[in-house]
Amino acid sequence: MPIFDKELVFIVPTKNRLENLNRLLSSIQKQKVRPKQIIVINDAKVFNKSILSEFTDLKIRYVIKDGCSLTKARNIGLSMVDSSVNFVGFLDDDIVLEDNSLKVMQEFFEKTTNTVAGASFNIIGSAPQRRRVFGWIKRFFQLYSWQVGEVLPSGFQTSLFPVGEDTRVEWLLGGATIWRKGVFDQFKFDEWFTGYSFVEDLDFSYRVGRKYKLLVVAKARVQHLTSLANEIKNYHYGKYQIINRFYFVGKHIHLSKILFFWAAIGQVFENLAVAIEQKQCCYIQRAMGNLAGIFCLIFKSRERLNEHIKV
Numbered sequence: 001m002p003i004f005d006k007e008l009v010f011i012v013p014t015k016n017r018l019e020n021l022n023r024l025l026s027s028i029q030k031q032k033v034r035p036k037q038i039i040v041i042n043d044a045k046v047f048n049k050s051i052l053s054e055f056t057d058l059k060i061r062y063v064i065k066d067g068c069s070l071t072k073a074r075n076i077g078l079s080m081v082d083s084s085v086n087f088v089g090f091l092d093d094d095i096v097l098e099d100n101s102l103k104v105m106q107e108f109f110e111k112t113t114n115t116v117a118g119a120s121f122n123i124i125g126s127a128p129q130r131r132r133v134f135g136w137i138k139r140f141f142q143l144y145s146w147q148v149g150e151v152l153p154s155g156f157q158t159s160l161f162p163v164g165e166d167t168r169v170e171w172l173l174g175g176a177t178i179w180r181k182g183v184f185d186q187f188k189f190d191e192w193f194t195g196y197s198f199v200e201d202l203d204f205s206y207r208v209g210r211k212y213k214l215l216v217v218a219k220a221r222v223q224h225l226t227s228l229a230n231e232i233k234n235y236h237y238g239k240y241q242i243i244n245r246f247y248f249v250g251k252h253i254h255l256s257k258i259l260f261f262w263a264a265i266g267q268v269f270e271n272l273a274v275a276i277e278q279k280q281c282c283y284i285q286r287a288m289g290n291l292a293g294i295f296c297l298i299f300k301s302r303e304r305l306n307e308h309i310k311v
Helices: 018-029 049-055 070-079 101-111 135-140 181-185 200-209 234-250 257-278 282-299
Strands: 008-014 037-042 060-064 087-091 095-097 116-123 167-169 176-180 213-224
Touching: 008 018, 008 070, 018 037, 018 049, 018 095, 037 070, 049 060, 087 181, 101 116, 101 176, 101 213, 116 200, 135 257, 176 181, 200 213, 200 234, 234 257, 234 282, 257 282
Parallel strands: 008 037, 008 087, 037 060, 116 213
Antiparallel strands: 087 176, 095 213, 116 176, 167 213
16 A cells, blocks of 8 residues: 555756745645655756755755756656655646645555556646647647547657546656656666757656556646746747657657658647737747758758757
């Protein structure tokens, strides 16, 4: 029977985002069930640790690793997990846990066997993709289907959230998950993904999901409070959308590079359509980044991106 206050460690990668980290830790502090430990990996040169004094009832291990990508931070965190721990969770610093979400997760794992390797919290407030005005574009270009949490032959995945009941899926969002620790004896995060590490969670969880079950737990609710459109360098993000996903597709022989390029064209049109729909120039910048990424794949070197696009 899982007992999270003795068996669960959370790993939280961050990059000097004090307000976000404070908000996340506050939400963990309010839980009836708490983790044994929280390992914070900060990609920074210096950091004011005074924030940690506000959470003396949480066991927090704080580590500074300057120039550390998201994938490397997660692998570093895993190397620090005590052997007595049976569960490892990953939380992004812009996640906020709702009341009792950890208790719900503990009860979920009590009912499952080792065939379930990992589970995601249910991010509320996310509109299902099928309600998008331009959803027809995504279906036509192999960007998504009606199935929640599916990975398409093009290498693009469908949305996970929100769900009304526990749902089996083919991939999990990296920043709101809990895993059985034994998974990491067989699988590691691929450090080819550097910087922002776009789709690193898809790459990791999809490999695990082809061998074990993955689920989204409906009643383990969290909020994701960062607006990506406003807080990233959109041109670089657009390049990530293409180059990193092509690398993911190339790792799996059953996925199609031809369908990937078809979907990549659709990614350009989708960003332009959203720019028109929402009247936001940032999506035009993403579309330009998409085109630059496609150009790099076809005519130039298949570069590895190392840009920290969140600001």
